[in-house]
Amino acid sequence: MTERRALVVEVDAATQLGLLGFLRARGFQCVAASSADEAQDALKDNSFSFTLVDLSGNGGDVTELMECLKLRGRNSGPIIAVSNRHDDGFAAVPIEAEAMLHKPLSLDELQQAIDKVVRPQAEALGPAPEQLGGRIRREMELWCSPKMLEARQIIREAARVDVTVLVTGETGTGKELVARAIHHFSSRRAGPFVKVNCAAMPRELLESELFGYERGAFTGAHKLKIGKFEAAHRGTIFLDEIGDLHPALQAKLLHVLQDGEFSRIGAKSTLSVDVRVLAATNQDLEKAVAEGRFSEDNYFLERYAKLYGRDGFTVPLSVMERLTRHRYPGNVRELENLIKRMIVLDDPFLARIPLPHVGSNCGQSLSSASSPEASLATLEPSLKDIGRRASQVAEREAIAKALEQTGWNRVRAARVLRISYRALLYKIKQAGLDAERLSARSAS
Numbered sequence: 458m459t460e461r462r463a464l465v466v467e468v469d470a471a472t473q474l475g476l477l478g479f480l481r482a483r484g485f486q487c488v489a490a491s492s493a494d495e496a497q498d499a500l501k502d503n504s505f506s507f508t509l510v511d512l513s514g515n516g517g518d519v520t521e522l523m524e525c526l527k528l529r530g531r532n533s534g535p536i537i538a539v540s541n542r543h544d545d546g547f548a549a550v551p552i553e554a555e556a557m558l559h560k561p562l563s564l565d566e567l568q569q570a571i572d573k574v575v576r577p578q579a580e581a582l583g584p585a586p587e588q589l590g591g592r593i594r595r596e597m598e599l600w601c602s603p604k605m606l607e608a609r610q611i612i613r614e615a616a617r618v619d620v621t622v623l624v625t626g627e628t629g630t631g632k633e634l635v636a637r638a639i640h641h642f643s644s645r646r647a648g649p650f651v652k653v654n655c656a657a658m659p660r661e662l663l664e665s666e667l668f669g670y671e672r673g674a675f676t677g678a679h680k681l682k683i684g685k686f687e688a689a690h691r692g693t694i695f696l697d698e699i700g701d702l703h704p705a706l707q708a709k710l711l712h713v714l715q716d717g718e719f720s721r722i723g724a725k726s727t728l729s730v731d732v733r734v735l736a737a738t739n740q741d742l743e744k745a746v747a748e749g750r751f752s753e754d755n756y757f758l759e760r761y762a763k764l765y766g767r768d769g770f771t772v773p774l775s776v777m778e779r780l781t782r783h784r785y786p787g788n789v790r791e792l793e794n795l796i797k798r799m800i801v802l803d804d805p806f807l808a809r810i811p812l813p814h815v816g817s818n819c820g821q822s823l824s825s826a827s828s829p830e831a832s833l834a835t836l837e838p839s840l841k842d843i844g845r846r847a848s849q850v851a852e853r854e855a856i857a858k859a860l861e862q863t864g865w866n867r868v869r870a871a872r873v874l875r876i877s878y879r880a881l882l883y884k885i886k887q888a889g890l891d892a893e894r895l896s897a898r899s900a901s
Contacts, residue, residue: 648692674723700740
């Protein structure tokens, strides 16, 4: 947002007219509102550099109005509030504004408040898109070696498709520049680019920074806080040093990536955002996954560890390698039952649960292995196999239909199908529906 826009919430017509004239003379495009309802309507389709609101002139709507402005925080911009000096109506309002002025209103004080809350915000957001775009282009013109020319091409290709991107490389190699370039060349270039350093704060603070919190969610939460994901609505969020993200936050991030939905801390409802996620790390995430420091979304482990009260149950790397080498003649059901037994018996090293050696015919004679009945059994599927395959086909069709009806909103689709959200994620992956959708998008 490069244009300067202001929302003025003022009941008194004469005062409103004077404020509009003052702001327009200083280059602001203004929208006027005389009530909380009008302000909410203005915020639905517009974003503002700041909002000026007269608390004393809005009667009993003060709390409702301030709640509305903060809930639409990504659109309202910082709030400059005005109240009567002798009757501090703002004291009853549970949410703070970025600046507080008293009547009679001094236009000099108003200008100082605007300079204080609007200019720092613009500086925090970085250069204007056209300025940043020019700088990015100039820097990329210096990339002349074959490898860097290839990198330029990859950036432009990644920018064209609205998918999550992970940028890897050592510290100082320009990962943030790559992320900003992807944003600049994408269809979201007019939206915000919000950077979050995942290594800069502890888990609890990072969760509130990413997702925000409701007033009263915990001790010290005196006002509603808008998280970075809300601030990045219709733009891009850049998660730097994502390798340091706490496992508990990884699960919540996965939910946002899958459905664009999350909940503020202490909230009872979910919020929807349209955000593209770019991430960067100087770590080897594949190694981190293998070491258990970064989640690879193991469905059965998470599901049954929670069900059987063994939170934190993990499988050692050596055992994981054995599990991945096993061919599982019983398919997914065998894997599921094996994980169940490991968790119930608290046996992560398979000390009490023997993993059969696939392909071994130690208990089978040569004659029985080569008999006609045995040969037929290997060629023709059993009745149970036929039934299972038919069930899988029907299940896949039902899931695909529910996803299509809900616009691929997995939370809603899970409700329609009356299964858990994580069960749906697993079934989508098992049926290959994600890959099919990505292929269709690429073709279009």
